Amino acid sequence: MKSVRLHNRLTTLLLKSFTVLLFFTFSLSSFSQDVDEVRQKEGKKLFKSLCASCHKLDRKLIGPALGGVEERRENDWLKAWIKNNAELRASGDADAIAIFEEYNGSNMTAFPQLSDKNVDDILYYTTVGEIKKEVV
Ligand code: HEC
Incomplete structure (x- = not known):
């Protein structure tokens, strides 16, 4: 039970970091296109x-x-x-x-x-x- 919850939390954390990373990638690329x-x-x-x-x-x-x-x-x-x-x-x-x-x-x-x-x-x-x- 405990390990399942930990696993869930880890997944959430991973998903969150991934979202943040995606966000940065997009804002960076739109910045370089700003010509x-x-x-x-x-x-x-x-x-x-x-x-x-x-x-x-x-x-x-x-x-x-x-x-x-x-x-x-x-x-x-x-x-x-x-x-x-x-x-x-x-x-x-x-x-x-x-x-x-x-x-x-x-x-x-x-x-x-x-x-x-x-x-x-x-x-x-x-x-x-x-x-x-x-x-x-
Ligand atoms: C016939 C060759 C020639 C052409 C064509 C020419 N230049 Fe030059 N340019 C020079 C030379 C040689 C210098 C170095 C200063 C001198 O000897 O008069 C210079 C210097 C400059 C500088 C000063 C650079 C600095 O570091 O201060 C600028 C800015 C410049 N040119 C812009 C242009 C632009 C923009 C064009 C096109 C519209 C152009 N030049 C066309 C030969 C040319």
């Missing part, structure tokens, strides 16, 4: 067509790796740089001059045609990277 796919796609498209000839996300190419660049630079600075880096340098911006010198004066193209939203979408892509499709 705005429309923006990511838009940003990726622009990045591939305009930036990928000189930049990669994970390593240096002609210019620096851009993955996580938003952690290093302010958004305003990035907008100014991407739209017209020569103008930013000419304004005397120390960071702009420093990165230009670090890359031995390689010239990055100016992109005055990009809107703020375009630039933010590109930066969004550099931050979230590729969307991992879940293998079912």
